[in-house]
Amino acid sequence: MGKTYWLLSSTRENFQTTRDLGFSVQGVDTRQRRKAVRMAVDDRMIFYISDRQAFAASTTLTSGHFEDHERIWNHHSESEDFPHRVKMRADVVVEEEKWVDAMQVGPRLEYVRKWPPEMWQLALIGTLHIIPQKDFTMLEAELKRAAADGRSRRRGRGRRGRRSRREGSDAGGAAAASQE
Numbered sequence: 001m002g003k004t005y006w007l008l009s010s011t012r013e014n015f016q017t018t019r020d021l022g023f024s025v026q027g028v029d030t031r032q033r034r035k036a037v038r039m040a041v042d043d044r045m046i047f048y049i050s051d052r053q054a055f056a057a058s059t060t061l062t063s064g065h066f067e068d069h070e071r072i073w074n075h076h077s078e079s080e081d082f083p084h085r086v087k088m089r090a091d092v093v094v095e096e097e098k099w100v101d102a103m104q105v106g107p108r109l110e111y112v113r114k115w116p117p118e119m120w121q122l123a124l125i126g127t128l129h130i131i132p133q134k135d136f137t138m139l140e141a142e143l144k145r146a147a148a149d150g151r152s153r154r155r156g157r158g159r160r161g162r163r164s165r166r167e168g169s170d171a172g173g174a175a176a177a178s179q180e
Contacts (some may be wrong), residue, residue: 004038005136006045007111007129015049015056017072023059023090027072027082032128036084037065045088046131046139048124053106054099058140063087092143100142109135 008026010018018026026045028036039061047057067083094100102124106112111131112120123129 003133004040004043005131005133006039006043007048007124007131007136007139008045009048009050009124009127009129012049012051015047018047019057019093021072023057023088023093025072025085025087026059027068027085028128029082030084032126033084035128035130036086039065039086044091044136044140046136046143048102049099050124052099053102053121055094055102055105055139055143056096056099057093058091058136058143059088060091061086061088092140092147094143094146098146098149100139100146105139105142108138111135 008028041061041064043061045059045061046055047059048054049056063086066085068085069081069083071081102121106124107117107120109120109123109131111129112123115122
């Protein structure tokens with residue numbers, strides 16, 4: 001059986017919890033049980049942050065579905081504990097200020113074509129979605145581009161940006177050079 005490509009819709013708070021756990025585990029709510037049991041090793045997952053309308057990370061699943069009722073993530077229903085879980089590892093994680101704007105890339109997704117164009121965001125309501133590989137590949141490429149853009153801005157662009165910091169004669173310049 002081939003890989004399945006998942007889109008997980010999460011709140012910013014629950015995404016941060018997953019990030020704090022080192023992207024080692026992710027749970028979905030009880031209503032998603034039928035989809036969750038289909039999750040398998042080497043499936044891929046994209047994280048969509050619903051309250052920011054942005055894409056933030058991609059992961060690879062390292063386990064199949066299992067149940068665990070330890071309370072980790074928050075839900076508006078006190079009884080929900082996101083028991084349907086998988087283990088995973090992070091592939092691409094973008095800093096919050098560089099998250100990929102869903103309003104820019106979302107309308108290009110094949111998955112959202114089931115909805116009227118002006119209402120494409122309805123496709124992302126709910127926690128867990130199976131998306132086409134083409135959509136996953138495009139979203140992960142956007143995440144990689146955003147992550148690389150963040151790195152190039154921190155380091156300075158091109159040789160000149162790096163050289164000028166290395167040649168700094170003050171303590172700050174020496175500290176910047178030693179971090180590279």
